[in-house]
Amino acid sequence: MEATMAGTAALDLADRERALEQLVDAYGDSILQLAYFYLKDRDLAEDIFQDVFTRVYLQLHTFRGESSVKTWIYRIAVNLCHDRLRSWNMRRVLLLGQDFLSNIPLLPTEVDAVEQVLANADRQQLLQKVMELPVEYREVVLLYYYEEMDTREVAEALRLSVGTVRSRLHRARARLKAMLTEGGYAHD
Amino acid sequence: MTERKRALTDLRPAAQETLFAGWRVTPELKAKLRARISQAEAAPTRKAPKARKPWQRWGGATAVAAAAVVTLAILGQPPVVKEEARPAEVSAAAVTDGYGRSGAPAEGLMKPPGSAEYTVTVMDEAGPPLSGVEAKGKAFQVVTTGASAVEFDNDDTAVTAVPAVEAQPGRKIVLNAEYQLQVTDAVTAMQRLQTLAATTAGYVVDAALNKGHDGSWAGRLTLRLPSGQYNGAIAEIRRIGEVQQERQWSQDVTERYYDLEARIRIQEEYERKLQELAAKATTFDDWMKLTRQINDTRALIEQMQGSLKLLSNQVEYSTINILFTQPAPGKEPPPPPDEDKGLWASMTRAFQRSIDWFGALGQSLLVGAAAVAPFLVAVAVFGLIGLALWRRRRTGPSA
Secondary structure, rough: HHHHHHHOOOOOOOOOHHHHHHHHHHHHHHHHHHHHHHHOOOHHHHHHEEEHHHHHHHHHOOOOOOOHHHHHHHHHHHHHHHHHHHHHHHOOOOOOOOOOOOOOOOOHHHHHHHHHHHHHHHHHHHHHHHHHHHHHHHHHHHHHHHHHOOOOHHHHHHOOOOOHHHHHHHHHHHHHHHHHOOOOOOOO | OOOOHHHOOHHHHHHHHHOOOOOOOOOOHHHHHHHHHHHHHHHOOOOOOOOOOHHHHHHHHHHHHHHHHHHHHOOOOOOOOOOOOOOEEEEOOOOOOOEEOOOEEEOOOOOOOOOOEEEEEEOOOOOOOOEOOOOOOOEEEEEEEOOOOEEEEEOOOOOEEEOOOOOOOOOOOEEEEEEEEEOOOOHHHHHHHHHHHHHOEEEEEEEEEEEOOOOOEEEEEEEEEHHHHHHHHHHHHHHHHHEEEEEEEEEEEEEHHHHHHHHHHHHHHHHHHHHHHHHHHHOHHHHHHHHHHHHHHHHHHHHHHHHHHHHHHHHHHHHHEEEEOOOOOOOOOOOOOOOOOOOOHHHHHHHHHHHHHHHHHHHHHHHHHHHHHHHHHHHHHHHHHHHHHHHHHOOOOOO
16 A cells, blocks of 8 residues: 555555545554554544544645655644654543653673563563653654664654654663563563 | 564554454445535634734733623622423313323323323423423423323413324434432432332443532432333432422424434445445456445444434433532532512522622731731841841941
């Protein structure tokens, strides 16, 4: 599906109804899941899903094709999720899950050890720990690993530089390692 | 894919197994999206209101709250729509025990077999229930499930038995009631209500009992009882305490119920045909399209089945909310709301409330002053010391 959706050629922008249908079929589930990863609530995620595709429908004519449709839709979703997270109610919720780990400096030689820990971690535990990451790290991990975007696409979706994305990925992995080690999942 | 990437992409199956199991874009969600788009298209484009500063928001809210408090204090509490206490018994000419709505045959009446005693509560379509036969200015007809029906005249008193109308079997009625009681012993009342749930094969959805600082009690309970036990339960609830407010209402969901059933049947038939077509599909694209359609249809069927199940449960079990209070010992219960009618009484009451309010305000100010007193003393002491030092320094060189 992505092959046809990556460009706008297969997408009939003149027929908004049909285009919307195609886009919802292609990315609807992913957007739901992405929103859930941000907001950790199904109702809110469904709300974001509706907002995203309403915006897509209304702004389809403004899509210039400078990025892929997928990146464009993801960027809308990410922005809406960020807005929601900034709202007062969500802040109150997030206060409970404040990240307590400080920035961990990571030396290049440590990378192998990190991968070893991550590879050995139980999948469910790993998912749980990813969900506990601060949002700026969680989003890069999810877009890069879960949505399998490359760093350039992640950077476009998040409106960051490629360097920043790489650096955040680097730190996110370090944090995951620290969290998994604390939880007793390290295999020395 | 590198080892690094493999480790974390295991997230996908993990998430699909747990977080997102069975969760996807359903036809219902698509319908919601359509509705939101229509709404967005219909809404005039307008500039977002300029964000106000927090103090502006609080200022407005405080002003509104203060105005509301002052208004309430001066005018007394807002008028409450009250039911007039009416006798619930009707003459034995009528054989009905249930409730109805004005202008339409009552639905789902349940009369204990062989009973000649009954209670009628007539539900006005636009307002609260009218107990007894004194419904003002409207003709009511109540169709019973028994052997006769009752007609209420415009003169509010006449009750006429009319030829029997057979209740239609299979009617689907949701019964609900709300009661506010004043009891002499809240703990016993709670126990009796819980026993009521147990003896009628119902259950308690929610229950809470709180004791106030002054020794008063307040409790609430939500019961779900088999609809066949509804009338008996209502009678028992009335015996538990003095009824202060009462509301009963019903909802006829017969049409919705059977409509859902029919739609499920149609969708199941449609799904079966789609499956036949999918089995015969010759191209991958056709098969894919049909499979997607089958999935959507299945999701719709399951959603409708869920709604039908919920509806059945609502029909089978009536919901009764009960609030009850036990006044503080030695404290006179508040007068019934029907008392003290008239302009003079209202003015007196409003004046009394204003006095109470000002008294409470005075008390609050005194408490506030007591709370800040230590700080004021500390500030005064440091201020005096500072002042003394300053004077000494000023006068020092000249001395």
